[in-house]
Amino acid sequence: MTGDVYKLNNQGCSKFNKTINSILNGEISDQKIALFLSKLSNHGESDEELLLVLKNLQKFAIHVPIENDNAIDVCGTGGDKKNTINVSTAAAFVIASLNGVVAKHGNRSSSGLIGSADIFEYFGYDLNKSPNQIIKMLQKYNICFMFAQKFHPALHNIHNARKMINGPTIFNIVSPISNPAGVKNQLIGVYDDKLVERLPKILKENGSTNIMTVRSEDGLDEISTTSNNHICILQNGKIKSFILNTVDVGLPKTKLSDIQISSNVDALVSFISILDNTAKKSLINIIAVNAAAGLIISNLASDFREGVKMALNSIYEKKPYYLFKKFITEYGDIKKLENIENIKNEYS
Numbered sequence: 001m002t003g004d005v006y007k008l009n010n011q012g013c014s015k016f017n018k019t020i021n022s023i024l025n026g027e028i029s030d031q032k033i034a035l036f037l038s039k040l041s042n043h044g045e046s047d048e049e050l051l052l053v054l055k056n057l058q059k060f061a062i063h064v065p066i067e068n069d070n071a072i073d074v075c076g077t078g079g080d081k082k083n084t085i086n087v088s089t090a091a092a093f094v095i096a097s098l099n100g101v102v103a104k105h106g107n108r109s110s111s112g113l114i115g116s117a118d119i120f121e122y123f124g125y126d127l128n129k130s131p132n133q134i135i136k137m138l139q140k141y142n143i144c145f146m147f148a149q150k151f152h153p154a155l156h157n158i159h160n161a162r163k164m165i166n167g168p169t170i171f172n173i174v175s176p177i178s179n180p181a182g183v184k185n186q187l188i189g190v191y192d193d194k195l196v197e198r199l200p201k202i203l204k205e206n207g208s209t210n211i212m213t214v215r216s217e218d219g220l221d222e223i224s225t226t227s228n229n230h231i232c233i234l235q236n237g238k239i240k241s242f243i244l245n246t247v248d249v250g251l252p253k254t255k256l257s258d259i260q261i262s263s264n265v266d267a268l269v270s271f272i273s274i275l276d277n278t279a280k281k282s283l284i285n286i287i288a289v290n291a292a293a294g295l296i297i298s299n300l301a302s303d304f305r306e307g308v309k310m311a312l313n314s315i316y317e318k319k320p321y322y323l324f325k326k327f328i329t330e331y332g333d334i335k336k337l338e339n340i341e342n343i344k345n346e347y348s
Contacts, residue, residue, distance in 0.1 A: 065131070072102055072185040075116075076190070107176075122264075190215050
C-alpha cells in the first residue's frame with residue numbers, strides 16, 4: 001500500500017476496496033494506515049469512499065440478526081466537544097417507552113465526558129453480551145445496547161493509527177452509522193455540516209429506509225434547543241432538508257450552559273433525573289425533541305410537534321425511568337442505580 005487516495009473509477013474502486021480490506025484484516029502497519037487515512041481525510045472523503053468503507057466495515061462486523069424492520073438506532077458521530085449531557089441514550093429509553101424499537105449502538109466517549117457505553121457500563125451492563133442475548137433483550141424491553149468495540153472487532157486494527165493521527169478520520173463518520181443489527185432506520189447526529197445532507201444519500205444507496213441527520217448551528221451533534229438545527233430526512237424514498245427551531249414546536253430556547261455537564265457523576269445524575277422527570281426543564285426538553293426525531297423515524301409520530309408532546313408525556317409519567325429500572329434489574333446492577341438516586345437526592 002502506497003498511501004495514495006484512489007479515484008473511484010473501476011480500477012480505483014478495486015484498489016480502494018483491497019486497501020480497506022487489508023486495513024480491517026490487520027495486514028498493514030499502523031504507520032501506513034495512519035498515512036492512508038490522513039491523506040484520505042485531507043483530500044476529503046467522497047460519497048463513494050464512505051459507502052465502500054461502510055460496506056467493508058459491515059462485512060467484518062459481528063452481526064445481530066434482529067429481524068425487525070421497524071427497529072431504529074439513535075447515535076451520534078461525536079466530536080462536538082461541547083460537554084453536553086448524553087442525549088442519545090436518554091432519548092433511546094424515551095423512544096422505547098413509547099413502543100419504539102431501539103437497537104442502540106455506541107461507544108465510550110471520544111471527545112466528551114461520557115458516552116453511551118460509559119453509561120451502560122456504570123450501571124452494571126455487560127458490554128460483551130452475545131448476539132442472542134441482545135435479541136432477547138430487544139424483544140423483551142424494546143431496547144438493547146451493542147458496544148461498538150465488541151461488535152466491530154476489526155476497528156481494533158486501526159486503533160493505534162487513529163491515535164497517531166489525533167484527529168477525525170473516515171471511521172469517525174462510518175463507524176457510528178454501521179449498526180451491527182443492520183437497522184434500516186437511523187437518527188444520526190453529525191459533527192460536520194457537510195455530512196447532514198450527504199449521509200442520507202449514502203445510506204439510501206446502502207438500503208436504508210428512514211434516516212434523519214441533525215446538527216445544530218452552535219455545533220452540537222444532536223437537535224438542540226439552543227439554536228437553529230440543520231436537518232435532512234430520508235423517508236418514503238425521498239430526501240428533504242429543512243431548518244428546525246425548537247421554539248416552533250413548543251419548546252423554549254435555552255442556553256448551552258443549561259445542557260452542559262461538569263463531571264461523569266453529573267452526567268449520570270442528569271440521565272436518571274431526565275428519565276424520572278426531576279431534571280431541569282432545559283434537560284428534559286432537549287431529550288424530548290431528540291426522542292421526537294426518533295419517533296418520526298419509527299413512524300410513530302407524524303411531525304416534531306406531535307413527537308415532542310408524546311415524549312414529554314412519557315417523561316412526565318416516568319415511563320422511561322420505570323423501563324430503565326426493569327432493564328437494569330435484569331441486565332445490570334440495581335445497586336448502582338440506587339447509588340445514583342442517593343446522590344441525586346443529595347443534589348436536590
